Amino acid sequence: MTGVVADNAQRDTVLDVSLVRKNFAGLVALDGVSLQLGRKEILGLIGPNGAGKSTLFNIIAGTLKPTSGTVTFRGRNITGLPPNRVCRLGIARTYQIPKPFLDMTVLENVYIAESFGSGRDSKVGTPAEICDLVGLKDKMHLEAGMLNVSGKKRLEVARALATSPDVLLLDEIAAGMSPTEGEWAVRFMEKMSQSYDLSIIWVEHVMRLLMKGVHRVVVLDHGVKIAEGRPEEVVNDEKVQQAYLGGKLS
Numbered sequence: 733m734t735g736v737v738a739d740n741a742q743r744d745t746v747l748d749v750s751l752v753r754k755n756f757a758g759l760v761a762l763d764g765v766s767l768q769l770g771r772k773e774i775l776g777l778i779g780p781n782g783a784g785k786s787t788l789f790n791i792i793a794g795t796l797k798p799t800s801g802t803v804t805f806r807g808r809n810i811t812g813l814p815p816n817r818v819c820r821l822g823i824a825r826t827y828q829i830p831k832p833f834l835d836m837t838v839l840e841n842v843y844i845a846e847s848f849g850s851g852r853d854s855k856v857g858t859p860a861e862i863c864d865l866v867g868l869k870d871k872m873h874l875e876a877g878m879l880n881v882s883g884k885k886r887l888e889v890a891r892a893l894a895t896s897p898d899v900l901l902l903d904e905i906a907a908g909m910s911p912t913e914g915e916w917a918v919r920f921m922e923k924m925s926q927s928y929d930l931s932i933i934w935v936e937h938v939m940r941l942l943m944k945g946v947h948r949v950v951v952l953d954h955g956v957k958i959a960e961g962r963p964e965e966v967v968n969d970e971k972v973q974q975a976y977l978g979g980k981l982s
């Protein structure tokens with residue numbers, strides 16, 4: 733067994749992204765990115781604008797096909813499967829810009845998400861229980877369009893949880909939330925991960941917040957992984973500091 737394999741086995745790898753490349757016409761958005769996500773791990777994915785974070789989420793979730801490379805989920809090659817299949821297998825995502833059905837109620841939105849999910853009973857709870865969990869109990873019967881930004885982010889999380897995921901991809905859920913709500917998001921994700929056996933990849937620009945909430949960080953820059961490690965190691969990494977042009981991380 734090589735060192736890498738042994739490490740993966742130890743961490744009980746749930747998701748394995750291997751040498752993923754994505755070309756858009758002349759642009760290389762991802763240039764051979766590899767990362768592993770362990771069971772119940774919360775992994776931060778950071779990098780300057782245009783680094784390739786959302787592209788990587790799109791490839792894992794099946795919205796985009798990679799030019800080359802593989803995505804393996806619980807030992808199964810899922811590279812290039814369509815999003816509905818990937819979601820049914822147990823990978824859920826939130827969108828940077830929430831996309832609820834605005835003229836349906838919060839609760840109806842969560843019901844619809846549940847029907848896209850694994851088909852099993854949701855391990856997290858009924859749609860009403862999930863609304864309660866994310867703090868939307870008293871807004872359940874409002875139209876989703878009536879929610880403020882923070883409420884819409886909470887609904888994104890509720891919709892993702894309703895699909896009964898094993899892996900959750902969070903794209904900037906704390907952006908647009910107040911600092912207090914951001915703290916809530918960190919505690920909430922930790923709890924979800926432990927209670928429901930969830931592994932999480934979390935993209936967030938609110939760096940101070942993200943650093944509290946994740947076990948490990950992967951840094952992308954121009955489609956290349958430039959650093960990986962514990963949050964406190966990564967923020968002090970010279971290449972990472974340079975990628976962010978001096979001190980924006982602290």
Ligand SMILES: Nc1ncnc2c1ncn2[C@@H]1O[C@H](COP(=O)(O)OP(=O)(O)O)[C@@H](O)[C@H]1O
Nearest residue numbers: 756759761779780781782783784785786787788
């Ligand atoms: N559908 C697309 N067509 C062409 N270029 C794209 C597309 N999606 C993303 N890109 C480009 O790929 C690069 C990475 O983008 P993205 O993954 O959105 O970065 P991030 O989420 O880290 O800000 C950027 O240069 C972006 O302009």
Ligand SMILES: [Mg+2]
Nearest residue numbers: 785786787828
């Ligand atoms: Mg993005």
